[in-house]
Amino acid sequence: MKKTGLTIAAALAGALLGSPALAQKTVLTVGMQSTDAGVLDPHLNSGTPGKAMLQWMFNGLVRIKPGELSPEFMEPDLAESWTSSTDSKEWTFKLRQGVQCHHGYGEFTSEDAVYSLARAASKETSAFSSDYAAFDKVEAPDKYTVKITLKQAIPSLLGIVMNYHGGNMVCKKAAEELGKEGFAKKPVGTGPFMFQEYVPQQYAKLVANPNYFRGKPKLTEILYRFIPSDSSRDLAFQSGEIDMMLGRQEQAWVDRMNALPGVKVVAMGPAEMSMLHLNMSQPPLDNLKVRQAIAYAVDRNAIWQFRGKNISRPAVSVVPSGYLGTDEKAPLYPFDLAKSKALLAEAGFPNGVTIKAINTTLPSMLSFTEATQALLKRAGITLEIQPVEHATFHQQIRQDLSQVVHFQAARFPIADVYLSQFFHSRAIVKTPTAVTNFSHCKVADAEIDAARSETDKAKQLALWKTAQEKIIKEVCAIPVNEMMQLWAYKDSLDLGYDLKASLNLGPPVLETTRFTK
Incomplete structure (x- = not known):
């Protein structure tokens, strides 16, 4: 049936006023x-x-x-x-x-x-x-x-x-x-x-x-979609299927997103610190010299360049930088490949050593562990990686199943929280008071406890500083890199x-x- 001019005009007006495509997005x-x-x-x-x-x-x-x-x-x-x-x-x-x-x-x-x-x-x-x-x-x-x-x-x-x-x-x-x-x-x-x-x-x-x-x-609704593939997530964002997304923690991703029209990219805090927790209850990591060898084999500057200088920074201590109580100039082990190899030999492993890590399949965390794997290999340290889905990763590392745990975390920005959760004996995994002490570290218990109730701020800071020094010397864990949170959303x-x-x-x-x- 032929439409009159009036009918067409009315239809157009209705479309403009009531079309879902033109309605305010909610x-x-x-x-x-x-x-x-x-x-x-x-x-x-x-x-x-x-x-x-x-x-x-x-x-x-x-x-x-x-x-x-x-x-x-x-x-x-x-x-x-x-x-x-x-x-x-x-x-x-x-x-x-x-x-x-x-x-x-x-x-x-x-x-x-x-x-x-x-x-x-x-x-x-x-x-x-x-x-x-x-x-x-x-x-x-x-x-x-x-x-x-x-x-x-x-x-x-x-x-x-x-x-x-x-x-x-x-x-x-x-x-x-x-x-x-x-x-x-x-x-x-x-x-x-x-x-x-x-x-x-x-x-x-x-x-x-x-x-x-x-x-x-x-807003009337939030649809939270699980898209583990970086390329699929990027395509969905560019096509308009999604409005906001967590980005891949790589400089190239930031550069690519910033080149798109109508997009905001934010490298936000808190920085999550990537740390290698070494399970001191299991051989060969029960040997201090082996742990020291691993520490000397990690090149923080190489990891920094790999992950992106504008979106990451080298770790400064076993507590993330910027927290109240962080020792910003903590005595971390420097990169020294010769020293690493010599310590392995002294520990009884002149031909190298093999250690194992259960690791999440999250791309940003897996790529970090793979990069670390390549660095350790140069010192004769073989890191075998067993990738598992992220939720499974969290379950298994809390069951004390991994010799090395790459944990990337941010916490409430006070040294006490990080030290208590990752390095106090009360927090050792698979214990009644377990949190996230994957290394079985207990060397700084006294200082962590004393600092919690210390009302003199200067003394409290000194206790936290001593705790960090003891944990670093014992090589309970190796702090490597701090990554900003990368998000992109439509402007x-x-x-x-x-x-x-x-x-x-x-x-x-x-x-x-x-x-x-």
Whole structure:
């Protein structure tokens, strides 16, 4: 049937006004460099893919201002204010009133906060329980007050009640009703976005929380796609299938993305430090000279050039640079191939030695280990790599199955956190208080413990410095390189803040985040 001019004009007007293609975009699609996110329980998930996404669903009592990293930018989150005693052993938090848990689970109150912190402190329900070892009790004097009493003052209390790791606040009714396994598949928080669907190895879908206490999000949905292939992820980004993605930690990738029109590339903090943890409980790594030989065989400058001078930097100590308490001029073993070979011979391995590493298949981490493998080979050290999927990697290294563990990590930027989690005997893997001490290091326990309760700042810094020196001398681990977090996103996406850093390793998506076209 022939259309009249009026009908055609009306159709065109309708298309212009109501066409989905021209409507304001409200769905954010993110591409993640992983096959999966693992468990979706924020108290159990410590991997980059999970942390980056879970931060959009959960709040802490406090948070670091979006886009920043330093504790000096700490601000209210679920707690609208807080105070501490003069000895820093008692902390009182006043909660916001009316905050709603996702999916109709009711108001978030002090009962939920007490439950969350007890859950985070239990090794049965948390991968971060050791962070709460100094807790004496957590109480709810009234519906909107939380009181934390410590056995001794610690340097990072706000860092373990913020929206990071065990500090993520869960809703008691949901966690108890769903159970440990159910909650790991269907997390319930209070954040700007709510869990809707999860298809392992494909995607996770979040939807806007209309009752978010800071206001209804401008985005209606986040589709979080798992695309482990760098080339596939790049193509999806360039074709418009995804709006934001985690990049390959290589200078060439940054240069390529920066050449594209309408794209923003951010090399953000915190830098994750790549460190080789040497399992001193297993031969031949129980021999100090073998460990020293490995340390002398690692050329930090070569790795720096390999990974990109504009997106990485050489490690300076066994604590990342820029943390409160880092010894920026720590006595690391210098690159010395002749010294490495001589030490191997002295240790009884004149013809070389073989060591084994279980390693994640994440491209950026695998390429680092392969580059290190080539460096060690020149000294007669054969590093056999067993690649496994990222979630499996985390499981197996915590079962003490790898002689060498390449772990790439950032933590709350205070030396105590890094030292306690990676180098204190309480944190040795496969022990009741296990965290991420893969080397079985215990040489600096006294200094780490003393620094935690030391109120004199100068003495505290001196203790941390001594701890780092002892760990380096013992060669518990070899710090190599620090990598910035690389993200690219379309310039039509307004994050709502200046992205300089994110402790959760992915850009915060806020209630104000929106597309401008």
